[in-house]
Amino acid sequence: MPTHIQPTVLLLLLSSVALIGLPHAWTIAPSVFGFFYALLIWRVVGIWKKNWLPNKAILFLLTCAGIALLYQQHLGVFGRNAGTSIFITALGLKLLEIKTTRDVYFIVFLSFIVAATLFLYQQSMGMALYIIAVCVSLLATLVVINMRTSDAKKAIKTALIIILQALPLGITFFILFPRLEAPHWTFLQDKSQIKSGLSETLEPGAISDLALSDELVFRVKFDGAIPPQPQRYWRGPVFSLTDGKKWLPLLKRDTQRNQDTLSFSGSPYQYTLLLEPQDKNWVFALDMPDKLAPPLKINTYYQVTTDANPSIRAEYTLQSYSDYNTGNIGNSERQENLQLPPVISPEITALVSQLHGFDASPSRFIQEVMNHFRTQQFYYSLTPPLMEENPIDTFLFKTHTGFCSHYATAFVYLMRIAHIPARVVSGYQGGELNKQGNFLEIKQADAHAWTEVWLENKGWTRIDPTTAIAPERVEQGVNIDKQINSGSVNFDLGQRGSTAANIAKQFRQAWQNADYSWQRWVINYNNTNQAHFLSRFGLNNSQRMLTWLFAILSGLTLGLFWWLTRQPQKQQDHASRLYQQFTHKLAKLQLQKLPGETASAFAIRIIQQHPDLTLPINTITELYLKIRYNKDSDADDLKKLTQAIRALKINHLRRH
């Protein structure tokens, strides 16, 4: 078994391999992961108990088991997960087969591939740092093998230096090399990996536990002023159709119809959206967007969508106004937004008339409804009771408990009974401001539903019924703090944060800021961004880009070459320069002087192979040694050496 591979090498190698596999705990099947670590532990034990390592027969059986496991998990070799699992299993099996240094090299290179697969799942900065750290330890393994040292600290230092030396070259390539757009990459991505955001239907009565996740949906960077919290409504799908329980968007959402032109007033907000990968082509623009450039489109419900692949992280520049007027609506649109289920309970009709729905102006009625929510015992909860039958009635008259969707749907329902066109809008509200990076982060927890009511002379007007609930009536539920922080539920709880919490928050924001820059400048550095970035330096086409790339690379190489060749020459005197000419001449005979070979030893070697050169070689060597090492050499000797070397004729044909 491995006799000449030092335990230090094995330990370094195995610990790097263990580290490289670790993040895959979240990505590959637990059985494959377990199989890999079982093999790894077996190999670690094998450092001390050599007899316990498997022989060829057992290794063969293990390989069969690995193949069976892979087949059972993935039924093939295609796709990202299957490919990753294959590499991991192969790496694990190879570990049990370390016999020569070559095997160690093989494992190190395989580990580099496994390290690269991690990027298929996670492109965060933390992951990049982690992978670099593991690469340092892998490189250190190679250093230990090649330097024949057992000092791991020194090896890690050398590996770090190597990586730092490679960094400028890597950065140059990253910035200047044409980015390859890979539209088919998405086929590598398994469907389950795409985050599901807002739903395409709305059925608040069927949800009894709304878990709000901390997952990032998008980030917004404003050019200039940031809109105040109550105006940050990020528009998503609009729901108009209902059967009393379920709410659906209108089917013909993209058809063009006669629509009044949007008019804006005030100054616009300019901003850049950085959307995380998602499964729908929705772009959450701030109410109300204007001037969209392809691939963005806006439908008749003012929802922005994109023609680009949404499963790739994307960046869009937009402009929105907070003061807008949508103008008049046509008859068909009015009918669509007055649609109600055929049967309406008398209690609701009674409530509407009690709130002056039939005998007062729409704005008065809206005020009355909001007051009703505020003054009656309505509660906000993320864990409301199930309302399967007549959810609106149940909510309004029985449970009085719900989250934003309950309030929005009930509100729209009441409006429509009073013959006011109304609809539910879903999207996100608020967003946390990152003070260091001055951008907003919108998470899944910021998901929200509000309403729009059509009013004469005002057009579609945003009303958020959830804001009507009194703060003391909020029931603590899942992530309610999140909701409060994000502003979906607006009330002031006073000063809550301690100093420690503030510091923690600042740290978190600093990290998120760094992450934003990472996503913005590294991960999202695609063709468009590259062209945009490089055009600032006048590099506006790929030909110039490549020219610069090669210019920088050849500059670096030539500089290094010059520096390396220049270095030893400084100390050389005239005689050694002459002697160098002599060795260059002999290089034609395939004779190379080794660095530690003395002139006399070299002379003996030459004469052994070319006895006919005995005389000139001896003369040259003697003269050279005399000049270099004797006390009493003079200029005459140097002249003689010059002549002797000049006289030395190497016949090319004599070459072996």
Next chain:
Amino acid sequence: MHIALDALLASANTIILGKQHQIKLAVCCLLARGHLLIEDIPGVGKTTLAHTLATLLGLQYQRIQFTSDILPADIIGASVFDVDKHQFTFHPGPLFNQMVLADEINRSTPKAQSALLEAMEERQVTVEGKTYPLPQPFFVIATQNPSHQLGTFPLPESQLDRFLMRLELGYPDKAAERELLTGQSRHHLISQLSVQLSPEKLPAMQDAIAKVHTSPALLDYLQAIISFTRHSTEYSCGLSPRAGLALMTAAKAWAFMHKRDSVLPDDIQAVLAAVAGHRLRAANTDSNAVVAPIIQHVAIP
């Protein structure tokens, strides 16, 4: 001078067969006024070599067999009360000889070892406040069994540094072995040897060695070697300045023995293993393997 030297080497080669290079190194070590450590398994001729050299150089010779119970007084001598004179008189120990063979030095306790090694360094002995100079010239040839043998106290690095060279003799080759088996007893042959180089001639030789020229180019090479041992990952501990001096002195003696008045890189390479092998802390115990990376990697400027 060189005629006597050549005759000395030739005579020594008739006693120790097939070890020309080691004998040359041993003579080189003595010419450079250094002490010699011979490390090898028992029975390869360590003692014979020491005895031969002492005879050929015409030096007073004494062998001290080191054992685990030997005391410093057994080596350097002791003061004994003289009843007639009513005073203590110093009785010099076996160390008071021009050539001392310290046989199997690593069998003794560190206390006895350090008594010898101190005398080697100072070339004098201090007993009860009185200092007694050792005879001139003074050489110690110590032999040592490989330390992995049982019942040994290996010399620490700091004391190994006191020896200019460490040699390994190794087994004789086939022809030499045959000659040894068929020839006369070595003991008998040694008794027939005559002095080839009288002690009076030694100082003149040593003066000549001191005058051997070392050019700047050579010193560059020497320094490159020293710096390599200090910075390379091959060794945990590089060559000390004393080791650098030792290397230069030995190379000078080697150049002198080859009838040259200046040192060449070849001289340094020839003595490198013997001089540096025991001073570099390396996993390998074979001196040639220890210094191989130096010869391979350090370019001759």
